Amino acid sequence: xxxxxxxxxxxxxxxxxxxxxxxxxxxxxxxxxxxxxxxxxxxxxxxxxxxxxxxxxxxxxxxxxxxxxxxxxxxxxxxxxxxxxxxxxxxxxxxxxxxxxxxxxxxxxxxxxxxxxxxxxxxxxxxxxxxxxxxxxxxxxxxxxxxxxxxxxxxxxxxxxxxxxxxxxxxxxxxxxxxxxxxxxxxxxxxxxxxxxxxxxxxxxxxxxxxxxxxxxxxxxxxxxxxxxxxxxxxxxxxxxxxxxxxxxxxxxxxxxxxxxxxxxxxxxxxxxxxxxxxxxxxxxxxxx
Amino acid sequence: xxxxxxxxxxxxxxxxxxxxxxxxxxxxxxxxxxxxxxxxxxxxxxxxxxxxxxxxxxxxxxxxxxxxxxxxxxxxxxxxxxxxxxxxxxxxxxxxxxxxxxxxxxxxxxxxxxxxxxxxxxxxxxxxxxxxxxxxxxxxxxxxxxxxxxxxxxxxxxxxxxxxxxxxxxxxxx
Numbered sequence: 253x254x255x256x257x258x259x260x261x262x263x264x265x266x267x268x269x270x271x272x273x274x275x276x277x278x279x280x281x282x283x284x285x286x287x288x289x290x291x292x293x294x295x296x297x298x299x300x301x302x303x304x305x306x307x308x309x310x311x312x313x314x315x316x317x318x319x320x321x322x323x324x325x326x327x328x329x330x331x332x333x334x335x336x337x338x339x340x341x342x343x344x345x346x347x348x349x350x351x352x353x354x355x356x357x358x359x360x361x362x363x364x365x366x367x368x369x370x371x372x373x374x375x376x377x378x379x380x381x382x383x384x385x386x387x388x389x390x391x392x393x394x395x396x397x398x399x400x401x402x403x404x405x406x407x408x409x410x411x412x413x414x415x416x417x418x419x420x421x422x423x424x425x426x427x428x429x430x431x432x433x434x435x436x437x438x439x440x441x442x443x444x445x446x447x448x449x450x451x452x453x454x455x456x457x458x459x460x461x462x463x464x465x466x467x468x469x470x471x472x473x474x475x476x477x478x479x480x481x482x483x484x485x486x487x488x489x490x491x492x493x494x495x496x497x498x499x500x501x502x503x504x505x506x507x508x509x510x511x512x513x514x515x516x517x518x519x520x521x522x523x524x525x526x527x528x529x530x531x532x533x534x535x536x537x538x539x540x541x
Numbered sequence: 542x543x544x545x546x547x548x549x550x551x552x553x554x555x556x557x558x559x560x561x562x563x564x565x566x567x568x569x570x571x572x573x574x575x576x577x578x579x580x581x582x583x584x585x586x587x588x589x590x591x592x593x594x595x596x597x598x599x600x601x602x603x604x605x606x607x608x609x610x611x612x613x614x615x616x617x618x619x620x621x622x623x624x625x626x627x628x629x630x631x632x633x634x635x636x637x638x639x640x641x642x643x644x645x646x647x648x649x650x651x652x653x654x655x656x657x658x659x660x661x662x663x664x665x666x667x668x669x670x671x672x673x674x675x676x677x678x679x680x681x682x683x684x685x686x687x688x689x690x691x692x693x694x695x696x697x698x699x700x701x702x703x704x705x706x707x708x709x710x711x712x713x714x715x
Contacts, residue, residue: 378578379620379621379622380573380574380577380578380588380620380621381588381620381621381622381623381624382584382585382586382588382688382692383621383623383669383670383673383674383688384622384623386622386623388622423622430674430679430680431679450680451680451683451684451687451688452683452687454584455583455584455585455687455688456584
Protein backbone atom coordinates (compact mmCIF):
# COMPACT_ATOMS: atom_id res chain seq x y z
CA UNK A 253 0.00 0.00 0.00
CA UNK A 254 2.89 2.27 0.75
CA UNK A 255 4.16 1.75 -2.79
CA UNK A 256 0.80 2.66 -4.16
CA UNK A 257 0.64 5.80 -2.06
CA UNK A 258 4.12 6.77 -3.22
CA UNK A 259 3.54 5.99 -6.86
CA UNK A 260 -0.08 7.06 -7.39
CA UNK A 261 0.34 7.85 -11.05
CA UNK A 262 1.99 4.61 -11.85
CA UNK A 263 -0.66 2.76 -9.88
CA UNK A 264 -3.57 4.45 -11.72
CA UNK A 265 -1.88 3.83 -15.05
CA UNK A 266 -1.34 0.21 -14.12
CA UNK A 267 -4.95 -0.25 -13.02
CA UNK A 268 -6.13 1.33 -16.26
CA UNK A 269 -3.86 -0.89 -18.28
CA UNK A 270 -5.18 -3.92 -16.42
CA UNK A 271 -8.77 -2.84 -17.09
CA UNK A 272 -8.06 -2.33 -20.81
CA UNK A 273 -6.34 -5.70 -20.91
CA UNK A 274 -9.28 -7.29 -19.14
CA UNK A 275 -11.74 -5.68 -21.60
CA UNK A 276 -9.63 -6.80 -24.57
CA UNK A 277 -9.51 -10.35 -23.22
CA UNK A 278 -13.24 -10.24 -22.51
CA UNK A 279 -13.95 -8.99 -26.04
CA UNK A 280 -11.88 -11.85 -27.44
CA UNK A 281 -14.23 -14.29 -25.80
CA UNK A 282 -17.39 -12.23 -26.35
CA UNK A 283 -17.72 -13.46 -29.96
CA UNK A 284 -19.88 -10.54 -31.19
CA UNK A 285 -21.70 -9.86 -27.95
CA UNK A 286 -21.45 -6.41 -26.35
CA UNK A 287 -19.91 -6.50 -22.91
CA UNK A 288 -21.80 -4.71 -20.12
CA UNK A 289 -18.94 -2.23 -19.76
CA UNK A 290 -18.92 -1.39 -23.48
CA UNK A 291 -22.66 -1.10 -23.46
CA UNK A 292 -22.56 1.31 -20.56
CA UNK A 293 -19.79 3.35 -22.14
CA UNK A 294 -21.52 3.41 -25.50
CA UNK A 295 -24.77 4.57 -23.90
CA UNK A 296 -22.96 7.36 -22.10
CA UNK A 297 -21.07 8.46 -25.20
CA UNK A 298 -23.95 8.39 -27.70
CA UNK A 299 -25.45 11.84 -26.96
CA UNK A 300 -22.00 13.32 -26.99
CA UNK A 301 -21.20 11.62 -30.27
CA UNK A 302 -24.45 12.86 -31.76
CA UNK A 303 -23.74 16.41 -30.66
CA UNK A 304 -20.19 16.25 -31.94
CA UNK A 305 -21.39 14.79 -35.17
CA UNK A 306 -23.86 17.62 -35.65
CA UNK A 307 -21.30 20.23 -34.79
CA UNK A 308 -18.85 18.69 -37.19
CA UNK A 309 -21.52 18.60 -39.88
CA UNK A 310 -22.36 22.24 -39.27
CA UNK A 311 -18.78 23.35 -39.33
CA UNK A 312 -18.11 21.22 -42.39
CA UNK A 313 -21.16 22.72 -44.08
CA UNK A 314 -20.02 26.23 -43.25
CA UNK A 315 -16.55 25.57 -44.60
CA UNK A 316 -18.08 23.87 -47.57
CA UNK A 317 -20.27 26.94 -48.14
CA UNK A 318 -17.26 29.23 -47.83
CA UNK A 319 -15.06 27.16 -50.08
CA UNK A 320 -17.78 26.13 -52.58
CA UNK A 321 -19.51 29.52 -52.90
CA UNK A 322 -17.64 30.42 -56.04
CA UNK A 323 -18.51 27.03 -57.47
CA UNK A 324 -22.17 27.53 -56.62
CA UNK A 325 -22.17 30.91 -58.32
CA UNK A 326 -20.70 29.33 -61.41
CA UNK A 327 -23.32 26.60 -61.25
CA UNK A 328 -26.15 29.14 -60.91
CA UNK A 329 -24.76 31.05 -63.88
CA UNK A 330 -24.58 27.86 -65.90
CA UNK A 331 -28.14 26.89 -64.93
CA UNK A 332 -29.43 30.35 -65.83
CA UNK A 333 -27.75 30.08 -69.20
CA UNK A 334 -29.31 26.67 -69.78
CA UNK A 335 -32.73 28.01 -68.72
CA UNK A 336 -32.43 30.94 -71.13
CA UNK A 337 -31.44 28.55 -73.92
CA UNK A 338 -34.39 26.28 -73.09
CA UNK A 339 -36.78 29.25 -73.10
CA UNK A 340 -35.40 30.44 -76.43
CA UNK A 341 -35.88 26.94 -77.80
CA UNK A 342 -39.48 26.88 -76.56
CA UNK A 343 -40.15 30.24 -78.22
CA UNK A 344 -38.59 28.98 -81.44
CA UNK A 345 -40.73 25.84 -81.35
CA UNK A 346 -43.88 27.86 -80.63
CA UNK A 347 -43.10 30.11 -83.60
CA UNK A 348 -42.41 27.09 -85.75
CA UNK A 349 -45.72 25.59 -84.60
CA UNK A 350 -47.61 28.75 -85.57
CA UNK A 351 -45.82 28.86 -88.92
CA UNK A 352 -46.65 25.22 -89.47
CA UNK A 353 -50.30 25.89 -88.68
CA UNK A 354 -50.34 28.76 -91.14
CA UNK A 355 -48.68 26.70 -93.85
CA UNK A 356 -51.23 23.94 -93.33
CA UNK A 357 -54.02 26.50 -93.68
CA UNK A 358 -52.36 27.82 -96.81
CA UNK A 359 -52.11 24.32 -98.21
CA UNK A 360 -55.80 23.79 -97.43
CA UNK A 361 -56.84 26.92 -99.33
CA UNK A 362 -54.53 26.02 -102.21
CA UNK A 363 -56.17 22.64 -102.44
CA UNK A 364 -59.66 24.13 -102.26
CA UNK A 365 -58.98 26.99 -104.68
CA UNK A 366 -55.98 26.25 -106.89
CA UNK A 367 -56.98 29.20 -109.12
CA UNK A 368 -56.30 31.73 -106.35
CA UNK A 369 -53.11 33.67 -105.89
CA UNK A 370 -53.09 35.09 -102.41
CA UNK A 371 -51.02 36.80 -99.78
CA UNK A 372 -51.38 35.89 -96.09
CA UNK A 373 -51.72 38.94 -93.85
CA UNK A 374 -52.04 39.60 -90.13
CA UNK A 375 -54.70 41.90 -88.73
CA UNK A 376 -52.77 44.76 -87.13
CA UNK A 377 -55.72 46.91 -86.11
CA UNK A 378 -59.44 46.53 -85.68
CA UNK A 379 -61.64 49.58 -85.84
CA UNK A 380 -62.90 50.86 -82.50
CA UNK A 381 -65.87 52.66 -84.03
CA UNK A 382 -69.55 51.84 -84.04
CA UNK A 383 -69.83 53.36 -87.52
CA UNK A 384 -67.72 50.87 -89.46
CA UNK A 385 -66.38 47.31 -89.35
CA UNK A 386 -62.90 47.68 -90.76
CA UNK A 387 -59.59 45.84 -90.34
CA UNK A 388 -56.11 47.02 -91.14
CA UNK A 389 -53.80 44.30 -92.48
CA UNK A 390 -50.00 44.26 -92.61
CA UNK A 391 -49.70 43.78 -96.39
CA UNK A 392 -50.01 46.46 -99.02
CA UNK A 393 -49.21 47.52 -102.56
CA UNK A 394 -45.61 46.30 -102.17
CA UNK A 395 -47.02 42.76 -101.87
CA UNK A 396 -49.31 43.13 -104.89
CA UNK A 397 -52.41 44.14 -102.93
CA UNK A 398 -54.81 46.50 -104.68
CA UNK A 399 -58.12 48.18 -103.94
CA UNK A 400 -61.06 45.83 -104.46
CA UNK A 401 -59.17 42.60 -103.77
CA UNK A 402 -61.22 39.94 -102.04
CA UNK A 403 -60.09 38.93 -98.54
CA UNK A 404 -60.86 35.45 -97.24
CA UNK A 405 -60.37 33.52 -94.02
CA UNK A 406 -58.30 30.36 -93.57
CA UNK A 407 -61.46 28.32 -94.18
CA UNK A 408 -61.98 30.13 -97.48
CA UNK A 409 -64.94 32.26 -96.28
CA UNK A 410 -65.27 35.83 -97.46
CA UNK A 411 -64.02 38.36 -94.89
CA UNK A 412 -64.34 41.52 -96.98
CA UNK A 413 -62.68 43.63 -99.64
CA UNK A 414 -59.64 45.89 -99.70
CA UNK A 415 -60.87 49.49 -99.57
CA UNK A 416 -57.51 51.28 -99.38
CA UNK A 417 -53.98 50.08 -99.99
CA UNK A 418 -50.82 51.72 -98.68
CA UNK A 419 -47.35 50.44 -99.49
CA UNK A 420 -47.11 48.11 -96.49
CA UNK A 421 -50.69 48.02 -95.21
CA UNK A 422 -54.23 47.86 -96.47
CA UNK A 423 -57.68 48.60 -95.09
CA UNK A 424 -60.39 45.99 -95.43
CA UNK A 425 -64.13 46.65 -95.20
CA UNK A 426 -65.64 43.49 -93.80
CA UNK A 427 -68.75 41.82 -95.21
CA UNK A 428 -70.95 43.47 -92.55
CA UNK A 429 -69.66 47.02 -93.12
CA UNK A 430 -71.99 49.56 -94.71
CA UNK A 431 -69.64 49.85 -97.70
CA UNK A 432 -69.89 46.14 -98.48
CA UNK A 433 -71.42 45.35 -101.88
CA UNK A 434 -70.99 42.12 -103.81
CA UNK A 435 -72.80 40.06 -106.37
CA UNK A 436 -74.13 36.93 -104.70
CA UNK A 437 -75.68 33.62 -105.65
CA UNK A 438 -77.71 31.21 -103.53
CA UNK A 439 -76.02 27.83 -103.69
CA UNK A 440 -79.22 25.72 -103.56
CA UNK A 441 -81.29 27.59 -106.14
CA UNK A 442 -78.66 29.50 -108.17
CA UNK A 443 -80.67 32.68 -107.50
CA UNK A 444 -78.53 35.78 -108.05
CA UNK A 445 -78.86 38.87 -105.87
CA UNK A 446 -76.85 41.67 -104.32
CA UNK A 447 -75.27 41.31 -100.88
CA UNK A 448 -74.97 44.62 -99.04
CA UNK A 449 -74.12 45.91 -95.61
CA UNK A 450 -76.21 48.45 -93.73
CA UNK A 451 -76.18 50.12 -90.32
CA UNK A 452 -79.22 48.20 -89.20
CA UNK A 453 -77.61 44.87 -90.17
CA UNK A 454 -74.17 45.86 -88.88
CA UNK A 455 -75.58 46.22 -85.36
CA UNK A 456 -76.61 42.56 -85.59
CA UNK A 457 -73.30 41.46 -87.17
CA UNK A 458 -75.18 40.55 -90.35
CA UNK A 459 -75.56 41.72 -93.96
CA UNK A 460 -78.50 41.70 -96.34
CA UNK A 461 -79.42 40.04 -99.59
CA UNK A 462 -81.50 42.70 -101.30
CA UNK A 463 -83.80 43.19 -104.30
CA UNK A 464 -85.42 39.77 -103.95
CA UNK A 465 -88.86 38.94 -105.32
CA UNK A 466 -91.56 38.74 -102.62
CA UNK A 467 -92.11 35.05 -103.37
CA UNK A 468 -88.40 34.24 -103.39
CA UNK A 469 -87.46 30.60 -102.77
CA UNK A 470 -85.13 30.94 -99.80
CA UNK A 471 -84.75 28.77 -96.73
CA UNK A 472 -83.11 29.50 -93.41
CA UNK A 473 -79.60 28.08 -93.62
CA UNK A 474 -79.21 28.45 -97.40
CA UNK A 475 -75.59 29.01 -98.34
CA UNK A 476 -74.83 32.26 -100.21
CA UNK A 477 -71.68 32.56 -102.35
CA UNK A 478 -70.09 35.30 -104.39
CA UNK A 479 -71.43 35.20 -107.93
CA UNK A 480 -68.17 36.23 -109.58
CA UNK A 481 -70.17 38.06 -112.25
CA UNK A 482 -68.10 40.81 -113.83
CA UNK A 483 -64.81 39.30 -112.73
CA UNK A 484 -64.31 41.85 -109.97
CA UNK A 485 -64.59 39.30 -107.17
CA UNK A 486 -63.80 35.59 -107.52
CA UNK A 487 -66.87 33.37 -107.75
CA UNK A 488 -68.04 30.65 -105.32
CA UNK A 489 -66.52 32.19 -102.22
CA UNK A 490 -68.93 31.48 -99.32
CA UNK A 491 -70.27 34.71 -97.80
CA UNK A 492 -72.83 33.53 -95.28
CA UNK A 493 -76.01 31.63 -94.56
CA UNK A 494 -79.58 32.89 -94.67
CA UNK A 495 -80.73 33.69 -91.13
CA UNK A 496 -84.04 35.39 -91.86
CA UNK A 497 -86.26 36.36 -94.81
CA UNK A 498 -88.80 39.18 -94.60
CA UNK A 499 -90.95 41.30 -96.86
CA UNK A 500 -90.01 44.95 -97.42
CA UNK A 501 -92.54 47.52 -96.15
CA UNK A 502 -93.77 48.27 -99.67
CA UNK A 503 -94.54 44.57 -100.21
CA UNK A 504 -92.88 44.69 -103.62
CA UNK A 505 -89.66 42.95 -102.62
CA UNK A 506 -88.09 40.83 -99.93
CA UNK A 507 -84.85 41.04 -97.98
CA UNK A 508 -82.83 38.19 -96.52
CA UNK A 509 -80.51 38.57 -93.57
CA UNK A 510 -77.22 36.70 -93.85
CA UNK A 511 -74.97 35.60 -91.01
CA UNK A 512 -71.37 35.73 -92.24
CA UNK A 513 -69.48 32.45 -92.18
CA UNK A 514 -66.15 34.06 -91.31
CA UNK A 515 -65.74 34.60 -87.57
CA UNK A 516 -64.86 38.29 -87.77
CA UNK A 517 -64.31 38.76 -84.03
CA UNK A 518 -61.71 36.02 -83.72
CA UNK A 519 -59.84 36.38 -86.99
CA UNK A 520 -56.11 36.97 -86.66
CA UNK A 521 -54.87 36.03 -90.11
CA UNK A 522 -56.52 36.74 -93.46
CA UNK A 523 -55.65 35.84 -97.06
CA UNK A 524 -55.83 38.56 -99.69
CA UNK A 525 -56.73 37.17 -103.11
CA UNK A 526 -54.48 39.16 -105.43
CA UNK A 527 -55.29 37.12 -108.51
CA UNK A 528 -57.72 34.45 -109.73
CA UNK A 529 -58.87 32.85 -112.98
CA UNK A 530 -61.29 35.11 -114.79
CA UNK A 531 -60.29 38.31 -113.00
CA UNK A 532 -61.26 41.41 -114.95
CA UNK A 533 -58.36 43.54 -113.67
CA UNK A 534 -60.66 46.55 -113.66
CA UNK A 535 -60.03 47.24 -110.01
CA UNK A 536 -56.32 47.79 -110.33
CA UNK A 537 -55.46 51.17 -108.84
CA UNK A 538 -59.10 52.16 -108.87
CA UNK A 539 -61.52 53.07 -106.14
CA UNK A 540 -63.76 50.51 -104.60
CA UNK A 541 -67.43 51.15 -105.30
CA UNK B 542 -53.80 79.11 -63.46
CA UNK B 543 -55.71 80.95 -60.74
CA UNK B 544 -57.87 79.34 -58.07
CA UNK B 545 -61.24 80.73 -57.09
CA UNK B 546 -59.62 82.43 -54.09
CA UNK B 547 -57.04 83.98 -56.36
CA UNK B 548 -54.01 82.05 -55.08
CA UNK B 549 -51.77 80.83 -57.91
CA UNK B 550 -51.30 77.08 -58.23
CA UNK B 551 -47.60 76.10 -58.05
CA UNK B 552 -46.16 74.85 -61.32
CA UNK B 553 -45.13 71.54 -59.72
CA UNK B 554 -48.72 70.76 -58.65
CA UNK B 555 -50.01 71.70 -62.06
CA UNK B 556 -47.46 69.34 -63.60
CA UNK B 557 -48.58 66.55 -61.25
CA UNK B 558 -52.18 67.18 -62.26
CA UNK B 559 -51.36 67.02 -65.96
CA UNK B 560 -49.40 63.78 -65.47
CA UNK B 561 -52.30 62.21 -63.54
CA UNK B 562 -54.83 63.24 -66.20
CA UNK B 563 -52.51 61.90 -68.90
CA UNK B 564 -52.30 58.61 -67.03
CA UNK B 565 -56.11 58.47 -66.84
CA UNK B 566 -56.32 59.18 -70.57
CA UNK B 567 -53.84 56.37 -71.23
CA UNK B 568 -55.85 53.99 -69.07
CA UNK B 569 -59.01 54.92 -70.96
CA UNK B 570 -57.25 54.36 -74.29
CA UNK B 571 -56.09 50.92 -73.21
CA UNK B 572 -59.61 50.01 -72.11
CA UNK B 573 -60.94 51.37 -75.38
CA UNK B 574 -58.57 49.14 -77.31
CA UNK B 575 -59.02 46.00 -75.26
CA UNK B 576 -62.22 45.46 -73.28
CA UNK B 577 -64.74 48.03 -74.48
CA UNK B 578 -65.24 46.77 -78.07
CA UNK B 579 -66.52 43.49 -76.63
CA UNK B 580 -69.01 45.24 -74.31
CA UNK B 581 -71.94 45.77 -76.63
CA UNK B 582 -75.44 46.95 -75.86
CA UNK B 583 -77.99 47.54 -78.64
CA UNK B 584 -75.26 46.73 -81.16
CA UNK B 585 -72.85 49.45 -80.03
CA UNK B 586 -69.93 49.63 -77.63
CA UNK B 587 -69.06 52.68 -75.48
CA UNK B 588 -66.54 55.33 -76.45
CA UNK B 589 -65.08 56.90 -73.31
CA UNK B 590 -62.33 59.16 -74.64
CA UNK B 591 -64.65 62.07 -75.60
CA UNK B 592 -66.48 61.74 -72.26
CA UNK B 593 -63.18 61.97 -70.36
CA UNK B 594 -62.07 65.01 -72.37
CA UNK B 595 -65.34 66.83 -71.58
CA UNK B 596 -65.14 65.97 -67.87
CA UNK B 597 -61.59 67.29 -67.61
CA UNK B 598 -62.69 70.46 -69.41
CA UNK B 599 -65.65 70.94 -67.05
CA UNK B 600 -63.47 70.55 -63.92
CA UNK B 601 -60.34 72.32 -65.11
CA UNK B 602 -61.40 75.08 -67.46
CA UNK B 603 -60.41 76.17 -70.93
CA UNK B 604 -56.63 75.55 -70.99
CA UNK B 605 -56.65 71.93 -69.89
CA UNK B 606 -59.97 71.47 -71.69
CA UNK B 607 -58.28 72.52 -74.92
CA UNK B 608 -55.17 70.40 -74.26
CA UNK B 609 -56.92 67.20 -73.26
CA UNK B 610 -59.59 67.70 -75.95
CA UNK B 611 -56.73 67.78 -78.45
CA UNK B 612 -55.09 64.69 -76.94
CA UNK B 613 -58.33 62.69 -76.76
CA UNK B 614 -59.23 63.77 -80.29
CA UNK B 615 -55.87 62.64 -81.65
CA UNK B 616 -56.29 59.26 -79.98
CA UNK B 617 -59.83 58.94 -81.38
CA UNK B 618 -58.56 59.71 -84.87
CA UNK B 619 -55.87 57.07 -84.46
CA UNK B 620 -58.31 54.44 -83.24
CA UNK B 621 -61.37 55.17 -85.39
CA UNK B 622 -61.26 54.71 -89.14
CA UNK B 623 -62.34 57.24 -91.77
CA UNK B 624 -62.34 60.19 -89.38
CA UNK B 625 -59.74 62.33 -91.23
CA UNK B 626 -58.87 64.44 -88.18
CA UNK B 627 -62.50 65.17 -87.33
CA UNK B 628 -62.24 64.13 -83.68
CA UNK B 629 -59.10 66.16 -83.07
CA UNK B 630 -60.69 69.38 -84.29
CA UNK B 631 -64.08 68.72 -82.72
CA UNK B 632 -62.92 67.63 -79.26
CA UNK B 633 -60.36 70.42 -79.09
CA UNK B 634 -63.09 72.97 -79.81
CA UNK B 635 -65.56 71.23 -77.48
CA UNK B 636 -62.99 71.10 -74.65
CA UNK B 637 -62.21 74.77 -75.09
CA UNK B 638 -65.89 75.79 -75.17
CA UNK B 639 -67.00 73.59 -72.27
CA UNK B 640 -63.96 74.59 -70.22
CA UNK B 641 -64.41 78.31 -70.85
CA UNK B 642 -68.14 78.30 -70.09
CA UNK B 643 -67.74 76.21 -66.93
CA UNK B 644 -64.81 78.30 -65.75
CA UNK B 645 -66.45 81.67 -66.19
CA UNK B 646 -70.21 81.24 -66.46
CA UNK B 647 -71.61 77.84 -65.48
CA UNK B 648 -71.05 75.41 -62.61
CA UNK B 649 -68.47 72.61 -62.45
CA UNK B 650 -70.41 69.88 -60.67
CA UNK B 651 -71.51 66.40 -61.63
CA UNK B 652 -74.71 67.54 -63.32
CA UNK B 653 -72.78 69.98 -65.49
CA UNK B 654 -70.34 67.22 -66.45
CA UNK B 655 -73.22 64.89 -67.34
CA UNK B 656 -75.10 67.46 -69.42
CA UNK B 657 -71.94 68.65 -71.19
CA UNK B 658 -70.95 65.07 -71.97
CA UNK B 659 -74.37 64.33 -73.45
CA UNK B 660 -74.43 67.55 -75.47
CA UNK B 661 -70.88 67.19 -76.81
CA UNK B 662 -71.25 63.51 -77.65
CA UNK B 663 -74.60 64.00 -79.39
CA UNK B 664 -73.28 66.97 -81.40
CA UNK B 665 -70.14 65.01 -82.30
CA UNK B 666 -72.10 62.00 -83.54
CA UNK B 667 -74.57 64.07 -85.54
CA UNK B 668 -71.82 66.10 -87.17
CA UNK B 669 -69.74 62.99 -87.89
CA UNK B 670 -72.75 61.29 -89.44
CA UNK B 671 -73.66 64.29 -91.59
CA UNK B 672 -70.08 64.86 -92.81
CA UNK B 673 -69.03 61.28 -93.42
CA UNK B 674 -72.23 59.40 -94.19
CA UNK B 675 -75.19 61.64 -95.05
CA UNK B 676 -73.51 64.19 -97.34
CA UNK B 677 -71.50 61.57 -99.31
CA UNK B 678 -74.77 59.61 -99.71
CA UNK B 679 -73.51 56.56 -97.85
CA UNK B 680 -76.42 56.35 -95.40
CA UNK B 681 -79.82 57.81 -94.59
CA UNK B 682 -81.13 59.47 -91.44
CA UNK B 683 -82.05 56.06 -90.02
CA UNK B 684 -78.40 55.55 -89.02
CA UNK B 685 -78.77 58.29 -86.43
CA UNK B 686 -81.32 56.19 -84.59
CA UNK B 687 -79.52 52.87 -85.05
CA UNK B 688 -75.99 54.10 -84.21
CA UNK B 689 -75.72 57.69 -82.93
CA UNK B 690 -78.49 57.54 -80.33
CA UNK B 691 -77.46 54.27 -78.62
CA UNK B 692 -73.78 55.20 -78.86
CA UNK B 693 -74.34 58.58 -77.17
CA UNK B 694 -76.52 57.21 -74.39
CA UNK B 695 -74.38 54.13 -73.73
CA UNK B 696 -71.05 55.98 -73.84
CA UNK B 697 -72.12 58.79 -71.51
CA UNK B 698 -73.97 56.63 -68.98
CA UNK B 699 -71.26 53.97 -68.82
CA UNK B 700 -68.53 56.63 -68.70
CA UNK B 701 -69.99 58.59 -65.79
CA UNK B 702 -67.59 56.86 -63.39
CA UNK B 703 -64.82 58.91 -65.01
CA UNK B 704 -66.11 61.92 -63.07
CA UNK B 705 -64.79 60.40 -59.82
CA UNK B 706 -61.10 60.14 -60.77
CA UNK B 707 -61.26 63.52 -62.52
CA UNK B 708 -62.72 65.12 -59.39
CA UNK B 709 -60.15 63.29 -57.24
CA UNK B 710 -57.22 64.53 -59.33
CA UNK B 711 -58.65 68.05 -59.30
CA UNK B 712 -58.80 67.98 -55.49
CA UNK B 713 -55.45 66.30 -54.88
CA UNK B 714 -53.46 68.41 -57.26
CA UNK B 715 -55.33 71.63 -56.53
